[in-house]
Amino acid sequence: MTEFGPDSTPDFPAAAFSRRLVRWYRRQKRALPWRETSDPYAILVSEVMLQQTTVATVLGYYARFLSRFPTVRDLAEAPEDELLAVWSGLGYYRRARNLQAAARVIMAQHAGRVPQTLEALMALPGIGRYTAGAIMSFAFNKPSPIVETNSARVLARLFCVRAPVKSPATVRQLWHIAEQILPPNNPREHNYALMELGSLACRPSQPDCVLCPVSEFCAAFKAGEQRLIPPADAPAARTRLRFVGVVPLNDGHVLVARIPQGxxxxxxxxxxxxxxxxxxxxxEARETAQQLLQSLGLRGNLVAFREFRYTVTRHSITLCAWMAMCRRPARPPGKALRWVPLDEAGKLPLGSAQRRVLAWVSNDQRPGGT
DNA sequence: AAGCCGTGGCG
DNA sequence: TCGCCAAGGCT
Known part of the structure; x- marks a missing residue:
């Protein structure tokens, strides 16, 4: 085989490469909790959390999520608000809903056990080719290749693939390479090692080829092109948006609104x-805040003001927030509105920015706060 | 098949 | 402050 197959990697010594890579991995790997478990469900949860999300961020959620939803069944049966509240701050909230939908499919169609075939895994909502391959190799040590940000960069450099890594043709090529060089006997460590190499040494900028255990196999390194591969993407356009918001307060309660579909x-x-x-x-912003209060059927005084800046995907947002001391209306607000005790508001599903706003008013409302 | 979906950290 | 980046998937 080359050693595991011919084609685009005809002369590549895949077995020797993988052995060298895995030896390095065993010495250098970070201790990450999802590598310490053999529970396929826990690995599934970690993989979904890690989609487009940094390890450091996921570390703050992983254990708490699993202690709240220890099994597929617990997740399948969870109320959505509770699920979203646990996910709150992680971003890409569709992942949480898809993960629960996947748990329900696993209960209904797979007797509560994470399926062990690529096809069945990819049929689950929120699980694509990468995540399916990751679960196959990490949880079951089955020979499924993976291509994601780290390994794509590593493979592109290793084989000097100069095209943009995201183009469909390149993606196909990288999957092919990943499959060709995957050792049938040790897919788990091999795949982990590819990603770890990309994370620790073969980094996006300033790749540290001195640390790399496989630089002698690397076409880009030999050509001195490791810094040019992969080429940088065109910068994404950003839009700016501005909002005026109110934080109605009454007797230790705050008024929150359910965000509508769309x-x-x-x-x-x-x-x-x-x-x-x-x-x-x-x-004008202050007047807008007053009008907003009125439209909620509230009368009250705007007592404090603060700007919050945050980003939602490609939108740079400024939220001008007004704290408002209100009289609670006799009529209950609309169905989407809810008065909640300040100290319980944190249990609601909130976006990150809203959580910061909540921290601001909570701190202010505490005795002695300013 | 581009565009969408969140967030926090870092240079 | 700003742009970039991080274990993608879906439409």
Whole structure:
């Protein structure tokens, strides 16, 4: 075989490469909790959390999620609000809903056990080719290749693939390579090692080829092109948006609104807000806040103001938030609105920015706060 | 098949 | 402050 197959990697000494790579991995690997478990469900959870998300961020969620939803059944049966609240701050909230949908399919069609074939895994919502391959190799040590950000970069350099790594043709080529060089006897460590190499040494910028155990196999290194591969993407356009929001307070309660379908963070909660032009003056912003209060059927005083800046995908957002001391209306607010005790609001599913707003008002409302 | 979906850290 | 980056999948 080359040693495991011919084609685009005709002369590549795959077995020797993998042995060298895995030996390095065993010495250098980080201790990560999802590598310490053999529970396929826990590995599934970690892989979904890690999609487009840094290890450091996931470390703050992983154990808590598993202690709250220890089994496929617990997740399948969880109320959505509780699920989203646990996920709150992790981002890409569709992942949480897909993960629960996947858990329900696993209960209904696979007797509660994570399936062990690529086809069955890829049929689960939120699980694509990478995640399916990761579960196959990490959880079951079955020979499924993977291609994701790290390994794609490693493979592109290793074989000097100069085209953009995201183009469909390149993606196909990288999957082919990944399959060709995958050792049938040790797919788990091999795949882990490819990713770990990309993370620790074969980094996006400033690759540290001195640390690399397989530089002698690397076509880009030999050509001195490791810094040119893969080529940088064109910068993404950004838009700016501005909102005026109110945080109605009454007797230790805050008013929150369920975000409607079709908007960012749909189904989660936020403090009421409205879009305003980028150019509004402070006076106009204050008037907008007053009008917003009225439209909620509230009367109250705007007592404090603060701007929050955050990003949602490609949108740079400024939220001008007004704290409002209100009289609670006799009539209950609309169905999407809810008064909640301040100290329980944190248990709601909130986006990251809303969580910061909540921290602001909570701190202010505590005795002695300012 | 581009565009969408979140967030925090870092240079 | 700003742009880039990180264990993608879906439409």
């Amino acid at each position: 908007e960012w963070h749909a189904g989660m909660f936020e403090f009421p807000k409205v879009p305003v032009p980028l150019t509004v003056s402070d006076v």
